[in-house]
Amino acid sequence: MEDQVEVELVAGSYEQIVFGYRVCPGKEEWGVEPVFTHHAHTASLSAVAASEQFIATGSKDETIQLYEMNTRTEHGALLHHEGTVSCLEFYGTSHLLSGGEDGLLCVWSTKTWDCLKSIKAHTGHVTSLSVHPSGKLALSVGTDKKLRTWNLIDGRSAFVKNIKQNAHLVCWSPVGDKYVLAVHDKLDIYSLESASIIGSLTFGKRISSIRFLANTLLAVAGDAEHVKVYDLNSNKCVCEFRAHENRVKVVESFTTDELCVLITASNDGFIKLWKFNVEQEIRRLYCPL
Numbered sequence: 165m166e167d168q169v170e171v172e173l174v175a176g177s178y179e180q181i182v183f184g185y186r187v188c189p190g191k192e193e194w195g196v197e198p199v200f201t202h203h204a205h206t207a208s209l210s211a212v213a214a215s216e217q218f219i220a221t222g223s224k225d226e227t228i229q230l231y232e233m234n235t236r237t238e239h240g241a242l243l244h245h246e247g248t249v250s251c252l253e254f255y256g257t258s259h260l261l262s263g264g265e266d267g268l269l270c271v272w273s274t275k276t277w278d279c280l281k282s283i284k285a286h287t288g289h290v291t292s293l294s295v296h297p298s299g300k301l302a303l304s305v306g307t308d309k310k311l312r313t314w315n316l317i318d319g320r321s322a323f324v325k326n327i328k329q330n331a332h333l334v335c336w337s338p339v340g341d342k343y344v345l346a347v348h349d350k351l352d353i354y355s356l357e358s359a360s361i362i363g364s365l366t367f368g369k370r371i372s373s374i375r376f377l378a379n380t381l382l383a384v385a386g387d388a389e390h391v392k393v394y395d396l397n398s399n400k401c402v403c404e405f406r407a408h409e410n411r412v413k414v415v416e417s418f419t420t421d422e423l424c425v426l427i428t429a430s431n432d433g434f435i436k437l438w439k440f441n442v443e444q445e446i447r448r449l450y451c452p453l
Contacts, residue, residue, distance in 0.1 A: 176209035213252035222249025263290030385412035
């Protein structure tokens with residue numbers, strides 16, 4: 165969670181617990197302070213999403229648990245999916261979207277927490293979803309080898325593309341003029357206007373996480389110790405650095421005072437913060453124990 169005065173990091177674990185940390189910027193090395201732990205589920209966590217007020221976590225226990233950040237209290241559970249909740253994403257402060265192994269794509273109101281729409285999105289599992297910056301469209305991919313575009317106004321499918329393989333990640337760019345699809349170690353960049361591939365990248369290892377740092381800069385992590393940043397205009401890697409001793413599970417980012425900070429988490433048990441700039445400088449700011 166980010167505002168002008170503080171940033172908080174939220175991490176889920178296989179041990180059913182959500183951890184919260186406050187980031188404390190310093191002149192040289194930054195600090196991180198634990199602020200809460202929450203035993204959210206009865207099985208390992210499979211998805212985490214955060215808005216300004218709430219944390220939503222999905223799990224193999226088939227529930228979505230809500231945590232209120234302002235009061236540091238549990239806020240209830242959402243029960244609709246049958247099977248693991250595989251992906252979660254907030255749209256602003258008004259809606260939460262969820263996808264699961266049951267093939268459902270659900271849209272929830274964050275005011276009443278009613279399920280506004282429940283869509284049978286895929287014949288297999290929903291593996292990833294992404295909401296367009298306008299809030300009018302969403303993308304989903306599943307184990308049925310399909311990429312679907314959804315009109316969130318009426319809850320109907322707007323476009324279906326057979327991609328011949330099971331994609332496991334999809335993500336809109338910040339402007340919403342393009343989106344990225346990950347299949348194993350390959351990334352395809354699609355144009356919204358033409359719905360066709362305008363570029364392709366190969367990471368070299370199975371991709372586990374992608375994060376747009378700008379509309380044409382994409383950070384990629386996977387089954388390797390390194391993180392790569394690609395320029396989508398040239399389709400070239402402009403920065404690569406060794407982040408962990410084991411594979412990098414997640415890459416995220418935030419900006420504060422015109423500084424872009426990357427966050428990486430790994431199976432080695434560490435969460436690390438990195439300073440990033442377009443001149444390809446990577447510098448570690450903090451590494452919690």
